[in-house]
Amino acid sequence: MTIAPAAPATTVPETAVEVNRRPRGGIGATVLMTLAALVWISPLMLLVITALRPLADFVSHGPLSWPHSLTMHNFTQAWDIGNFATTYRNSTIVLVLKVPLGVFLSAMLAYALAKLRIRCGAAIMYTVFLGLTIPIYITIVPVFVMARSAGITDSLIGLIGPYLAFGIPFEVLVLQSFIRQIPDEIVEAARIDGAGAWRIFLTIILPLAAPALVTVLILDAVATWNEFLFALILLNSDAHKTIPVGLLNFQGQFSNNSTGLAAGILIAVVPILIAYTFLQRWIVGGLTAGAAKG
Amino acid sequence: MSRRGGAVAWVFAAPALLVYVVFLVYPAVSSLWFSFTDWDGLSPTYHVVGLQNYTSMPSDPVVVQAAVNNLIWAVVTVVVPVVLGLALAVALNGKVRGKPLLRLVFYTPAVLPLVSVASIWGWLYNPQYGAINAFLRAVGLDSLAQPWLGQDSTALAATMVAAIWLRVGFPMLLYLAALQGIPQDLYEAATVDGATRWQRFWHITMPSLKAAHYVVIALSVIDSFKVFDLIYAMTYGGPGTATQVMGTWMYFNVFQYNQAGYGTAIAVVITLVAIVVSVPYVRSQTKEQTT
Numbered sequence: 218m219t220i221a222p223a224a225p226a227t228t229v230p231e232t233a234v235e236v237n238r239r240p241r242g243g244i245g246a247t248v249l250m251t252l253a254a255l256v257w258i259s260p261l262m263l264l265v266i267t268a269l270r271p272l273a274d275f276v277s278h279g280p281l282s283w284p285h286s287l288t289m290h291n292f293t294q295a296w297d298i299g300n301f302a303t304t305y306r307n308s309t310i311v312l313v314l315k316v317p318l319g320v321f322l323s324a325m326l327a328y329a330l331a332k333l334r335i336r337c338g339a340a341i342m343y344t345v346f347l348g349l350t351i352p353i354y355i356t357i358v359p360v361f362v363m364a365r366s367a368g369i370t371d372s373l374i375g376l377i378g379p380y381l382a383f384g385i386p387f388e389v390l391v392l393q394s395f396i397r398q399i400p401d402e403i404v405e406a407a408r409i410d411g412a413g414a415w416r417i418f419l420t421i422i423l424p425l426a427a428p429a430l431v432t433v434l435i436l437d438a439v440a441t442w443n444e445f446l447f448a449l450i451l452l453n454s455d456a457h458k459t460i461p462v463g464l465l466n467f468q469g470q471f472s473n474n475s476t477g478l479a480a481g482i483l484i485a486v487v488p489i490l491i492a493y494t495f496l497q498r499w500i501v502g503g504l505t506a507g508a509a510k511g
Numbered sequence: 512m513s514r515r516g517g518a519v520a521w522v523f524a525a526p527a528l529l530v531y532v533v534f535l536v537y538p539a540v541s542s543l544w545f546s547f548t549d550w551d552g553l554s555p556t557y558h559v560v561g562l563q564n565y566t567s568m569p570s571d572p573v574v575v576q577a578a579v580n581n582l583i584w585a586v587v588t589v590v591v592p593v594v595l596g597l598a599l600a601v602a603l604n605g606k607v608r609g610k611p612l613l614r615l616v617f618y619t620p621a622v623l624p625l626v627s628v629a630s631i632w633g634w635l636y637n638p639q640y641g642a643i644n645a646f647l648r649a650v651g652l653d654s655l656a657q658p659w660l661g662q663d664s665t666a667l668a669a670t671m672v673a674a675i676w677l678r679v680g681f682p683m684l685l686y687l688a689a690l691q692g693i694p695q696d697l698y699e700a701a702t703v704d705g706a707t708r709w710q711r712f713w714h715i716t717m718p719s720l721k722a723a724h725y726v727v728i729a730l731s732v733i734d735s736f737k738v739f740d741l742i743y744a745m746t747y748g749g750p751g752t753a754t755q756v757m758g759t760w761m762y763f764n765v766f767q768y769n770q771a772g773y774g775t776a777i778a779v780v781i782t783l784v785a786i787v788v789s790v791p792y793v794r795s796q797t798k799e800q801t802t
Contacts, residue, residue, distance in 0.1 A: 243606030250607050253599070254616040257676070260631050261619070263642055280642040281649060326527035333520035341524065343797045348535055350789040352737040354758045355782040356538035358545055358552070358765055358775050363538070382534035385527055394800060414519045443624035445740045450766065461626040465744055468630045475640045478630070486627045493622045497615055500622070504681065505688040 268292065268479035275476050291480035298470065299481045300455055304463035308442055311373055311380070311459060316438050319381045320430060323388035324396075328418050330389070331396040332404055342393070348386035353379075353446050361450055371453045379447045384440065388433045391503060395429035396422055432503030435496050442489060460485050539782070545775040552771030564776035574777060577755040580667060581781065584756060585735040588674045593727055595675070596682025601716065603683070604690040614687070618680030625677075629744035632673040636660045660746055663753040670745050670754055674738075682727045689723035690716070729792035736785040757781040 267275060268291050270284035278285065296302070329335045330342055360379050361370070369375035399422065407417050423430065445461040452458050458466070464485045471478040493500065546564055550557035568574045599617055603610050620628060635642050636659040644656035659669040693716065701711050739758035742748060748755040748763065755763075757777055764774030 243608070246602055246605055247608045250599075250602055250613055251609070254613050257679075258616050258619065260635055260642075260676070264631060264634075275640075280640060280645045322527040322530065325523040329520045329523035333523060335520035335524055336517075339797060339801045341528070342800060343793065344536070345531065346793045346797055347786065347789075348531065350733045350736075350785050350793065351535065351539060352739070352758060352778070352782055352785060354739055354761055355542050355775075355778040356535060357762075358771050358778075359538035359541040360534065378530065378534040381530045385531050385535075389527070390796075397800070414523070418523070439622055443626075445624065445626050445744070449743075461624045461740075464624070464626050464630060468626075468633065468744070472637075475634065475637070478634055482627050482630045482634070486623050489622055489624070490619070493619065494615065497618070501614070501618070501684055504684055 264479045264483060267476055268483050270476060272474060272476045280475070291476045292484065295467070295471070295477050295481035295484055298477075299467040299484065300458070300463055301460075301481075301484050303456060304458050304460045307373055307457060308459045311376055312438055312441050314373075315377050315380045315384075315441055316434060318377075319384045319437060320388055320392075320434050322381065323385050323433070324392050324423065324426065324430065325418070326385070327389050327392035327396050328422050331393045332399070332401075332422070333414065342389075345386050345389050348383070349390070353383060357446065357450050360447065364451055370451055371457055373452075373457060373459075375451045376444075376447055376459075379451075380441055380444060384437050388437060391433050392426060392429055395426050399425050429503075432499045435492070435499050436503050439489065439492070439500070542775040543779055545772055546779045547776075548772045550772045551769040552765055552774075553769060557772065560772070564773045565780070567773070568776065568780070573752045573755055573760055574757075576752055577757045577760045577777075580754065581736070581738070581756045583667065584671065584674070584738055585732060587671050588678060588735050588738075589728065589731040591675050592678040593682045593731060595679045596727070597686050597720075599679065599683045600686035600690055601712070603687055614684070617683055620677035621680040623677065625740035626744045628673055628677050629741050632669070632676075633660060633745050636669055661750055663750060666746055666750060666753045670742055673745065674741060678731070678734075682731065685727050686720065686723055689720050693719045725792075729789060733785060733789045733792070736781060736788075 263280070266284060267280065269287045269289075271286060271288050271290065274285050326341075326345075330338050335341065356379070364370045364375040367375075403421060403425075404417055407421055412420070443461060444459075445465075448459045448462045449465075452462060455463075455466075464481065467481045468478065471481060547559055547561060548557045549560045549563075603613060607613065623631075638644060638656075638658040638661065641659075643659065647653065647656045657665065659665050697715050697719075698711055701715055706714070737758070738756050739762070742754055742756055742759050743762070746754040748759045752760075758781065761774045761777040761781075764770040764777065768774075
């Protein structure tokens with residue numbers, strides 16, 4: 218069921234190139250698609266416009282009017298009241314602690330499954346893939362109990378274990394299918410030269426799997442940054458909240474201040490939007506490769 | 512190369528497997544155990560009550576409502592995004608200018624935190640200051656302006672609109688990748704034979720996308736059972752219990768009503784449904800990877 222281009226090293230760029238290679242033209246279709254895209258993006262555009270106008274201007278002229286003046290006041294107000302300095306820091310800490318570690322551990326397992334002919338490989342793979350289908354909420358009571366008995370509720374450290382576990386299925390899925398396509402001859406040649414399994418993993422497998430690693434790192438970073446349920450149940454105090462939980466509180470406080478709310482939502486999503494815009498070809502390639510081959 | 516890795520392979524596999532078992536497999540199995548108890552989530556002790564949590568579910572009107580909502584949610588937020596995603600992919604695969612930008616736009620909502628999607632739509636739906644009612648009033652449809660999230664009749668549909676907004680991009684991307692794998696000569700030959708655009712779609716495009724349909728639908732269905740964030744952050748299950756789904760009702764039972772045993776039983780039911788539905792997909796993928 219290989220939908221995406223099969224050659225590992227070219228999966229990502231090829232998708233992008235293909236799009237450009239087709240003949241250009243089609244005025245009707247272009248107009249129609251542009252209109253559809255405008256409708257699709259309009260909530261975000263409206264959010265930006267609203268966030269940049271004074272509240273009084275918004276209230277007196279309505280949400281769909283063109284702003285009469287622009288201001289950054291909403292952003293400074295939302296930043297302070299929304300506690301974003303803290304939630305940004307916390308989300309970044311979790312990201313830095315979790316994502317590289319998770320991808321490294323997943324790459325190790327992927328290597329064992331793809332190249333080391335591990336015993337019961339199919340059973341392991343089946344068990345790990347099944348993890349993709351498990352809703353997070355089936356685990357929250359025991360995870361909460363475990364965190365409480367370990368004394369790490371309301372601590373960012375408590376998030377790391379569950380985040381790692383729920384990231385592993387997708388990461389292993391993409392990485393092992395990529396590593397599987399690395400020719401056995403390369404691995405075998407290194408082995409004959411006397412390289413051990415670690416040496417092969419670090420100096421051959423990881424560098425050759427770099428495109429898949431980058432994709433998985435990005436997708437895992439997005440998922441980690443956005444995770445809500447574990448953060449909701451494990452973190453109590455404002456000092457330890459991550460961005461999604463902080464945004465939820467903020468939303469409650471600002472329900473009557475539309476411009477401030479818009480600014481706060483933007484503060485929460487701007488890093489993701491910027492990262493997505495610049496890294497989209499990796500995200501797109503990774504999603505299609507992961508779904509199609511795994 | 513038939514040599515098995517033996518101990519070395521396990522050294523590489525063990526760390527990830529350990530984390531996976533401790534933080535995912537064990538909690539999931541452990542929830543199954545809690546679902547047979549009357550634990551309140553706080554007390555040090557509890558009693559085993561057998562299947563009581565399960566047998567009392569049918570007489571809990573909210574569970575019934577949540578199950579119906581989950582079903583509606585699964586059907587609507589799978590079918591609509593898949594159909595729209597396919598339409599967008601076909602359009603983007605044809606003669607359209609600015610494809611990379613269009614593709615970027617339609618997938619953008621999918622990368623946002625679900626809580627922010629909920630905030631954005633809650634803000635659009637605001638009865639007084641929301642853009643949706645403002646738009647209706649501006650075009651003279653004042654009578655249609657209403658508290659979309661605040662009344663039973665529209666709340667679930669309103670949350671599903673937000674879900675559709677964010678979920679169209681994924682099927683679009685997968686279909687687009689699949690469409691690019693269909694050989695152009697098939698279309699050229701059909702055109703020479705006088706096939707209409709519609710005939711080409713039904714007789715070439717659709718059959719060629721069989722594998723893609725399978726993956727897209729399987730992943731969308733799996734995803735639909737996980738619904739929690741969007742409902743929780745947008746309506747909190749309300750008004751009343753109008754938008755409760757199994758995930759949120761489970762959460763409220765555990766963390767609001769101190770019924771951890773009953774709550775986990777609800778989670779077990781929906782998880783079993785999700786697993787049963789997705790086993791064929793998981794099995795086919797595993798087989799494909801290992802052969």
